[in-house]
Amino acid sequence: MNILIIDDEGETRARIARLLSRTDTVFQAGNGAEALALLEKEKVDLILTDICMPKMDGLEMIRILRSQGSSAEIIVMSGYSDFDYAHKAIKYNVRDYLLKPISPTELMSLVEEARKAAERRSYQERYGSQPFLNALFNGSYDHQGALARMEMLSLPVDFDYCLTGYVRLSTSSDAASIRSISEALSASGGKGIEAHAFLRGRSIAVLIFVKGITETYIWEKLSAFRSEAAASLGTMLWIGCSSPFRSMEMIAERDKEADALRRTTLFSSLLEFGGMSGTITQERLEKDAGILSERVTTLVLSESSPDSAIDEFFRTLSLIARGSSYAEAEDRIARLLNALKAIAASHLESGKQKEITLEIDEARRIDNLFDSRRMIKRIANRIQKEYMEENIPAGEAIAEMIKRRIKENIANEAFSVADAIDGLNYSESYIRHLFTNREGMSIKEYITAERMEKAFTLLRNGTSVKETAEATGFANQRYFAKCFKDYTGMTPTEWKADEPQP
Numbered sequence: 329m330n331i332l333i334i335d336d337e338g339e340t341r342a343r344i345a346r347l348l349s350r351t352d353t354v355f356q357a358g359n360g361a362e363a364l365a366l367l368e369k370e371k372v373d374l375i376l377t378d379i380c381m382p383k384m385d386g387l388e389m390i391r392i393l394r395s396q397g398s399s400a401e402i403i404v405m406s407g408y409s410d411f412d413y414a415h416k417a418i419k420y421n422v423r424d425y426l427l428k429p430i431s432p433t434e435l436m437s438l439v440e441e442a443r444k445a446a447e448r449r450s451y452q453e454r455y456g457s458q459p460f461l462n463a464l465f466n467g468s469y470d471h472q473g474a475l476a477r478m479e480m481l482s483l484p485v486d487f488d489y490c491l492t493g494y495v496r497l498s499t500s501s502d503a504a505s506i507r508s509i510s511e512a513l514s515a516s517g518g519k520g521i522e523a524h525a526f527l528r529g530r531s532i533a534v535l536i537f538v539k540g541i542t543e544t545y546i547w548e549k550l551s552a553f554r555s556e557a558a559a560s561l562g563t564m565l566w567i568g569c570s571s572p573f574r575s576m577e578m579i580a581e582r583d584k585e586a587d588a589l590r591r592t593t594l595f596s597s598l599l600e601f602g603g604m605s606g607t608i609t610q611e612r613l614e615k616d617a618g619i620l621s622e623r624v625t626t627l628v629l630s631e632s633s634p635d636s637a638i639d640e641f642f643r644t645l646s647l648i649a650r651g652s653s654y655a656e657a658e659d660r661i662a663r664l665l666n667a668l669k670a671i672a673a674s675h676l677e678s679g680k681q682k683e684i685t686l687e688i689d690e691a692r693r694i695d696n697l698f699d700s701r702r703m704i705k706r707i708a709n710r711i712q713k714e715y716m717e718e719n720i721p722a723g724e725a726i727a728e729m730i731k732r733r734i735k736e737n738i739a740n741e742a743f744s745v746a747d748a749i750d751g752l753n754y755s756e757s758y759i760r761h762l763f764t765n766r767e768g769m770s771i772k773e774y775i776t777a778e779r780m781e782k783a784f785t786l787l788r789n790g791t792s793v794k795e796t797a798e799a800t801g802f803a804n805q806r807y808f809a810k811c812f813k814d815y816t817g818m819t820p821t822e823w824k825a826d827e828p829q830p
Contacts, residue, residue, distance in 0.1 A: 329443050330355065330370065334363045334377040334386065335405070340428075344376060347432055348439065360389030367393070372400055373446040374439065379406045379413055387413070390420045399449060401442035405430060457481045458526040461535060465492065465528060467580030474576035484522055487537040491546075492582045493569040494590035495525060495532045496698070497561070506532055508561060516556040521549060531590060533583075536569065543572050547599070554599050568593055568600045591696040592649040592657070594642055610652050617644045617660050622757070624708060625667045629675065629715055629758045631765055634708045642701040649697070661700055665691055668704075672711050680714050726752055726759060727766045734771075734778050741801045745771045780815050783808075784823075793820045 331348055332355045335341045345354045355370060357363040359381040375393075377386040390402060402422040406413060417425050423445070424438050460477055463469065469477065475485050495509055506527055513523040513534065520541045525534045541549050550569065558565035568589030570582035589600050620641040627634035641664070649657040665688050672684045684707060691703040730748045737743040748771055749759045764770050769777065779800040786796040797808035812820050 329353070329373045329446060331374045331376065331439075332357065332363060332366065332370075332372045334358075334360065334375065334381070334389070336378065336381040340378075344430070344435070347435070360384030360386060360392075363389055364392060367398075373450075374401045374403070374442045376403050376405060379404060379417075387416050387420070390417070390422065394420050401446050403435075403438055403442065457483060457524065461524070461526045461533070462528055464535075464576065464579055465533065465583045467577075469576060471576045474579075483524060483535075484537040484539075487522075487539050488541070489538050489543070489572040489574045490576075490579070491536040491538070491569045491572055492579060492586045493534045493536060493567055494528075494586055495534050496566040496568075496590065496593065496595075497563050509557075512557040512560040512565075515560055516553050521553050523553075531587075533586075534567070535579075538572070546572070551599050558598075564595065564598065566593055566595055566598050566600075588650065588654060591654050592646045593696075594646055594698055594701065610648065613644055613648045613651070614656075617641060617648060620644060621660065621664045621667065624664065625671060626755075626757045626761050628668065628671055628708050628712050629754075630712075630761050631716065632761070634712065635705055638701060638705050638708060642697055646697055657697065661704070662692065664704065665707075668707055668711060671715075675715050676711065676718070684711060724766075726754070727763055730759075730763055730771060731767075731774070734775050737801070738778060738782050739799050739801050741803055743775070743801060745775070748775070776811070776815065780812070783812065783820070787820060787824045793824075796820065 329352045331352050333341050333344050333348075334357045335344075336358050338358070341356045341358075345356060348354050355366055355372065357366050360377075361384040363375070363377070364384075377389065379386040386404060386406075390404075393400065393402075402420070404413075404417045404422050404425045405428060406425070407428040413425075423442050426435065426438070460481060464474055464477075479485050495513075497509075506525060509532055510525045513525050516523075520539055522537045522539075523534050524537075525532055527533070536550075538546060550567070554565060554567050568586055570585040573579065573582050593600060620637055623637045624634050624641060627637055641660075645657040645660055648660070669685060669688050672681050676684070687703070687707050687710070691700060691707065694700045694703060729752070733748050734743075737747065745760075749756060752759055754762075760771060763774070767774055779802075783796050783800045786799055787793070791799070793809065794805045797805045800808070802808035802811065809819055812818075812823070816823055818826065
């Protein structure tokens with residue numbers, strides 16, 4: 329602690345300084361004017377000042393300090409027991425008034441009291457009501473105890489009901505944003521709503537006090553409140569609120585409700601309330617999540633962007649988390665990250681694998697869907713980029729090999745998609761997707777198209793329908809005629825009659 333001793337008697341200053349300098353940093357001044365000059369350069373937590381001094385007395389110096397907004401602890405020392413001095417000192421919010429000669433024991437006791445007060449004030453200036461609000465959200469207070477502390481911290485105690493919540497920006501929601509968010513919420517409150525934001529872990533929590541607004545209309549009022557705060561911040565702002573409550577003893581339960589919204593929001597709605605549930609069965613959602621996860625891993629090894637599939641995957645996870653638990657959604661994310669890690673290990677060189685593994689480890693530490701989605705998109709797109717740079721020629725070669733195999737086996741009745749992709753050393757789903765993306769049709773559709781093109785050529789050159797069927801890999805003439813009509817809208821005989829002869 330920094331202590332300033334002000335006394336025109338040098339011996340008195342030195343004696344007190346020797347006592348206090350064992351544990352603290354001590355400055356000295358001979359009068360009020362010297363003290364004010366020193367205080368312009370040094371930050372002081374406690375001032376010990378005499379009253380009667382030349383140039384500027386102690387009371388005048390205290391008056392000036394308080395008018396400048398100083399909140400330093402002050403102990404007045406004087407050889408006079410005049411009540412008028414003590415009365416003026418109390419008016420300037422000094423800690424105590426000591427009569428000289430000063431007892432070292434009494435002085436040290438007051439210094440320790442001042443030290444604790446200075447520490448509390450410094451903590452309050454640095455963190456505000458944050459420690460109390462975190463303890464309150466943890467369920468550490470009963471209702472009356474909470475109200476008593478809230479009154480000390482100038483928080484509302486006259487309210488109809490409260491809501492807990494979390495605030496998120498579409499950009500960053502780190503500690504650097506807390507001041508601007510607090511200011512925006514304070515300025516946007518208006519009549520009936522007062523919101524106090526604070527850091528809760530790495531998130532920004534909010535306690536909303538409501539007065540004179542029925543629960544029926546709170547959604548409408550909070551929507552306007554959110555919009556005004558977002559306009560003040562100049563960015564998209566999301567607020568997830570718990571259901572209303574009146575007793576502070578319910579705050580921990582309501583915090584869990586709001587925190588679930590924080591974890592699961594994807595910013596599809598900018599104001600959300602707890603207690604909502606979907607109508608789709610969990611079984612259906614979990615099945616969809618599995619399908620979408622597989623789609624993402626397939627798209628990563630293709631030229632098509634995986635972003636839409638990732639968006640759909642996370643929308644499904646949001647419904648799963650709200651209908652069941654966040655742990656289930658978290659498990660699905662972990663599985664997808666494991667799959668992406670395996671893809672990187674199988675298809676990328678070791679240096680790139682290590683970099684992506686670090687990003688995957690970072691993604692595992694995220695505790696909400698919005699940031700998880702953003703991180704997985706980054707990872708998936710990076711894997712895709714690195715893979716495409718290394719494998720585009722191989723992709724072209726795969727498509728050309730499949731087409732060559734189809735042409736070579738056009739008359740082979742037993743030839744199938746499995747034969748077309750056999751031995752290509754890639755997953756079937758990846759090869760199918762790659763081919764479709766390049767040719768605009770599936771491998772099966774391409775086989776049919778090639779057989780029909782071959783049939784057109786043969787029929788146009790006068791080949792019989794029976795011979796054409798055999799030459800294009802159909803088991804019999806009837807089945808060929810059916811497939812031909814499905815493809816062209818006409819039977820082979822009708823098409824041949826309608827087609828100009830060479």
